[in-house]
Amino acid sequence: MFDIIRLILPIYLLIAVGFVLIRIRYIAPADLRGAGRLVIRFFLPLVVFAAVGAGQHDTALHPMLFAAYVGGSLLSYASAYGMAWMAGKDHGVRAFEAMGCSCSNSAFFGLPIVTLVSGPAIAFDIFAMALLVENLIMIPLAVSIIEAESGLTWPKLRKLIFGVLTNPLLVGAVAGLIWKATGLGLPQIALDAIGLMTPVAAPVALLTVGGAVAELSLRTFRWGVVRITLCKLILHPLWVGLMILLLSGMPGDLQIAAIVNASLPMMSVYMLFGIRFRREDVAATALITATALSFVTLSTLLYLLR
Template identity: 25%
Template sequence: MSGVISGFTVIFIVVGIGYILGRTRVLGDGAHGVLSRLVFFVSTPALLFYSLVTTDLSVIFSSTLVIAGGCALAIGAVYAVIARLWLHRTIAELTIGAMASSYVNSVNLGLPIAIFVLDDASFIAPLLLFQILVYSPIALVALDATSAEKGSGSSTLRNAVVGPITNPIVVGGVAGLVVSLIGVTPPHAVLAPLKMLGDASVPAALLAFGLSLTGVAVFKKGHSPRRDIALATVLKMIAMPALVYIVARWGFGETGSHLFAQVVIAALPTAQNVLVFATRYRQAEIMARDTALITTVASIPVIMIISVLLA
């Protein structure tokens, strides 16, 4: 239980610092956009490349990959269908909403919980790599294609094809996977600066999240898309852990610590990277921000309940 509290304390402190920086305007009025672009174009690609090059990829070929990845895609698809039929959202809005309902905060909260609560960081690795190599590229392809629709003629076709494959996050993940698969270890002089830049990804994303909260009211009537946020929150905090429990328990026969780990991972809140993506493409930013904050708060009692029931 102390690991859960410790993990959330780290997040709230850094987000709080970002909020204070926003309130005092120490970094200027455009700090949120600048930090978000830094995370999107530099820090996250560097983090993905370094993580994949230095990680034993055999850990991803496990039941956790199938369970966590499959359930995440399923919950995201459920959100997209409901939001399309009920709320009539655009493809870009559906993409951000689907990620908000199923894209797990696997780094800045997932790793501390995996270490302190589950006592094994390898539990989070399959989901982290799935989100890097599968989920993010799918979402970014949809967002890039949607952005390309604003063009015309040959430029639209060119942007729709070239945009996704030149996306820095996709490039970083694919490059890291290729280097890892061929067994080449880059020299220290190359890995060291990538690690340095990658280490900035999580704190910068959290600071950007705190900056985005400045001067706004979360879940404000008439301003926030409350139905979208409520739908994403319910799916993330209730439906996803329940689905993972069902699939892991009766689909794969898992029990004990493995079952507990699967459900705890599914109950992690929405990743702040969803807000980074939303800011980059200027789509559903309020929805991404509010869902990330609400699920972060809600995940505390949810994970504690899971710990009491399954630990």
């Protein structure tokens, strides 16, 4: 168990550093957000394109693994929706809580963690798969269900589709898959240039996670926060793991990487959705709680999977 804690502790130390840098005002929040935007809009799309386009695996196109991750995410969404329904919450609250339980922080959190556990090749392929599942299925589905409460109009739907199709990370992953399908290799000079970005992207991403948490504050602690946190950190990886057992035929290292990715806290933009749907108090508290508790749940999961 100590070896596992020692494995992931540097990840959480970098998050803690980002938290402290913002709290003591050593770095302005806008500066760290700017660095995070540079990583998410430029570094990571290129790194993912090169990793997927020149990778050795076909994880993102592995039908059984893709189906298992989709199925597990949908079951996690349904579980959270049902838990909120039994608690007497209205449709909007149920749908918003379910969104936080079905989409991981794959970009800022998933890549560093899965890289440590399974290596960079599998990590980038799992990342590409998670991007496809979350951005093409889970997020549009969750937003559509929430918007349905006030009427899902064509302008809202068009804005949602445009946002999905212009996501830089998704564009990089899809472009990499298309390039790989052509069978063409990537020039070595391009791979070398993109390779210089890889060591920079992960630490900046983790510092950004810590900075984002530092800008939040614990609001009113509600039972909704408990439901979201437990469902995301426990039920999401559990459902993905059960779906993987049902849909056999994939390598064990890919199975572990997919379950680990599902066990991570919810996506950072959950707070933005919270502001948009006027539930920022629950979103902020859930993000802080899930990020802190994930150290315990992730360590336990890796110990069980080792």
